[in-house]
Amino acid sequence: MHRGKGMKFVGDSRVPSMEFRKPNVPKDYSEYPGKTEAFWPNFLLKEWMIGAVFLIGYLLLTVAHPSPLEGQADPTDTAYIPLPDWYFLFLYQLLKYEFASGPFNVVGAIIMPGLAFGALMLAPFLDRGPERRPSKRPLPTGFMLLAIASIIFLTWESVANHDWEAAEAQGEITEEVEIDTTDPGYEIYSGAACISCHGDNLEGAVGPSLIGTGLSPEEIADIAVNGIEVDGEQTMPPSWDGSDEDLQVLAEFISGLEAE
Amino acid sequence: MLNKLYDWVDERLDITPIWRDIADHEVPEHVNPAHHFSAFVYCFGGLTFFITVIQILSGMFLTMYYVPDIENAWQSVYYLQNEVAFGEIVRGMHHWGASLVVVMIFLHTLRVFFTGSYKKPRELNWVVGVLLFGVILGLSFTGYLLPWDMKALFATKVGIEIAASVPVIGETIKILLAGDSTILGAQTLTRFFAIHVFFLPAALLGLLAAHFIMIRRQGISGPL
Numbered sequence: 474m475h476r477g478k479g480m481k482f483v484g485d486s487r488v489p490s491m492e493f494r495k496p497n498v499p500k501d502y503s504e505y506p507g508k509t510e511a512f513w514p515n516f517l518l519k520e521w522m523i524g525a526v527f528l529i530g531y532l533l534l535t536v537a538h539p540s541p542l543e544g545q546a547d548p549t550d551t552a553y554i555p556l557p558d559w560y561f562l563f564l565y566q567l568l569k570y571e572f573a574s575g576p577f578n579v580v581g582a583i584i585m586p587g588l589a590f591g592a593l594m595l596a597p598f599l600d601r602g603p604e605r606r607p608s609k610r611p612l613p614t615g616f617m618l619l620a621i622a623s624i625i626f627l628t629w630e631s632v633a634n635h636d637w638e639a640a641e642a643q644g645e646i647t648e649e650v651e652i653d654t655t656d657p658g659y660e661i662y663s664g665a666a667c668i669s670c671h672g673d674n675l676e677g678a679v680g681p682s683l684i685g686t687g688l689s690p691e692e693i694a695d696i697a698v699n700g701i702e703v704d705g706e707q708t709m710p711p712s713w714d715g716s717d718e719d720l721q722v723l724a725e726f727i728s729g730l731e732a733e
Numbered sequence: 734m735l736n737k738l739y740d741w742v743d744e745r746l747d748i749t750p751i752w753r754d755i756a757d758h759e760v761p762e763h764v765n766p767a768h769h770f771s772a773f774v775y776c777f778g779g780l781t782f783f784i785t786v787i788q789i790l791s792g793m794f795l796t797m798y799y800v801p802d803i804e805n806a807w808q809s810v811y812y813l814q815n816e817v818a819f820g821e822i823v824r825g826m827h828h829w830g831a832s833l834v835v836v837m838i839f840l841h842t843l844r845v846f847f848t849g850s851y852k853k854p855r856e857l858n859w860v861v862g863v864l865l866f867g868v869i870l871g872l873s874f875t876g877y878l879l880p881w882d883m884k885a886l887f888a889t890k891v892g893i894e895i896a897a898s899v900p901v902i903g904e905t906i907k908i909l910l911a912g913d914s915t916i917l918g919a920q921t922l923t924r925f926f927a928i929h930v931f932f933l934p935a936a937l938l939g940l941l942a943a944h945f946i947m948i949r950r951q952g953i954s955g956p957l
Contacts, residue, residue: 507768508762508765509761512756512757512759513755513756519765520776524779528783545807555888556888557892579898594863597851597852597859606849643883644882
């Protein structure tokens with residue numbers, strides 16, 4: 474059988490096309506009057522150039538955005554709002570709709586994805602006509618476009634409805650430091666209003682963590698007395714009402730807390 | 734020297750036909766981006782394979798530090814990320830590669846779909862391709878748990894609940910994946926590690942081999 478441009482390749486094993494019995498089998502490449510070229514090394518070199526451009530983009534992405542790592546898993550944190558990786562967001566979003574959640578969970582979790590995946594897998598057996606152009610087979614094309622549009626819409630909805638700031642805050646790696654609770658600074662801290670907002674171990678609660686603030690004792694004393702005002706809004710109220718000596722001890726204590 | 738070595742092996746194993754088949758098969762004009770720029774859509778499959786290779790290599794290096802145990806998993810990833818030389822790069826490539834491979838396999842699927850290339854006689858290769866898509870998504874899902882950070886744990890909880898909602902066999906799938914009917918913990922992590930590092934890559938390599946043998950048998954589909 475005549476193959477390629479008359480070259481005989483030992484072991485060339487393309488399925489022979491018997492024009493009449495298998496009308497769908499494409500013609501031998503020698504019948505396309507084009508610039509056919511050998512895979513090795515001509516075409517592979519061009520592929521490699523595309524690969525190299527792709528690799529540069531890939532590495533730039535890697536360098537520009539270090540991969541995220543949240544705090545160590547804590548199964549007891551029941552307030553955590555889960556989020557899958559971005560390519561599963563559309564499924565996650567689907568499960569939020571009424572017709573696909575609660576008693577109908579099986580619809581959103583199993584039936585709809587199962588039907589879509591099954592239809593994708595069986596596409597060659599559902600779409601059996603000889604036509605290959607998308608415009609000549611409107612049903613498969615239509616369903617696929619609908620599926621793509623749904624995926625994009627659901628992903629968009631999921632991203633738009635997610636509270637990204639809360640997600641970032643809930644996943645933060647919290648610095649854990651052994652707090653010396655016998656320290657006179659800690660006694661003042663626990664006796665004052667500070668502890669109600671900044672937590673028993675200064676780890677932060679309503680207010681931020683006070684560990685590793687990088688502030689000097691003077692700056693901390695000033696914040697304790699005057700609070701913090703950002704854009705006219707009091708983010709921390711003026712809190713200190715004790716003696717100056719105690720304030721000095723407290724400020725030095727907090728300033729000395731280093732993250733490990 | 735190299736030629737002599739090649740001849741020595743070839744004389745005994747007759748490797749030339751295999752090599753000639755891989756090297757000399759013709760690439761038609763309509764898939765060659767050097768001739769038609771729009772033919773870049775035919776590169777998505779190759780790029781998927783390229784990232785897959787990077788994922789395997791970077792994953793091999795990650796396992797040199799990673800410890801699949803709930804006490805140490807997060808610590809080892811933290812160490813890898815912040816202390817190990819180039820650890821941030823290797824982990825970054827594995828992390829971003831996981832996203833890119835999903836993008837690329839999706840685009841490759843769309844290319845094959847919209848060019849109608851799945852039609853006779855290539856039905857089987859399409860089915861293998863869809864299975865490969867499933868395996869890649871499985872790898873993404875199991876890999877997400879391994880750093881054992883907050884989002885990993887809670888996303889996996891949701892995923893396992895979805896698996897458990899399968900009628901009849903849901904509970905069995907859940908126990909198979911999580912190792913327990915209620916707890917998501919040490920067992921789950923080791924199972925996901927085993928699935929991510931041994932089971933699914935084995936399936937991936939087998940399916941990839943089938944994918945490539947079939948494309949060599951049948952050749953790429955002709956122009957529209």
